Amino acid sequence: MPDANLHDWNLTPEQAIALQRRMAGSIEREDRLAPVRHIAGIDIGFEQGGEVTRAAAVVLAWPGDPLIGLDIVEQVVHREPTRMPYIPGLLSFREIPAALAAFGMLTTRPELVMVDGQGIAHPRRLGVASHLGLWLDLPTIGVAKSRLCGVHDEVPEPRGEWTPLRHRGETIGAVLRTRAGVKPVYVSLGHRISLATSLDWVVRCLGRTKLPEPTRLADRLASRRGPMPRPAD
């Protein structure tokens, strides 16, 4: 069987794991961002019992109106047949192809991308946010609603409080309280950004909800709940 390469998304679990180990070494954990004017949010949802994969991408302008909040500049949806099942640790191979297709539909090229899932807070340090960041060569942040690996203390109740997420003696992310009394989110750097800066951006993009706006809006679009994209004027 031929070796796995970046353009092949139909890999065996063994090949996928080997590829993650190779790619993880290319992840940049320090800031290398252009001035942020647009922030994108990416998320994937499923339809028809999982047969169809639905990728959503939203672009928000930064900074937004202090009263209205962040403005939606663009929002797109891409649907395609689901390729592979969900396997813990191999999520990106299931979601990235569709995410890339949706991202490619965007007219605006954001300077920062927030992804629903882990960045380097992954057993092999290559969660979906990191994988996507490497592919797009853009700064990415992983914002997950639950933990994949690592341990942490309880997070203080006040909004904005956080505690380190550790795994094998290394800090791989932060568990952030985005709303008092609500389950915290797992923030980890994806690519070309530090954990500290990642936390800054997530907090800055927070509305009154648990998830930051980019991820929250993409989530809503991907799960086909909120209003559909309005046709162009």
Next chain:
DNA sequence: GCGACAG
């Protein structure tokens, strides 16, 4: 060997 396990 026995659990845990992003979405």
Next chain:
DNA sequence: ATCTTGTCGC
């Protein structure tokens, strides 16, 4: 992730 109604609370 998705399947699903009502219900508790600000």
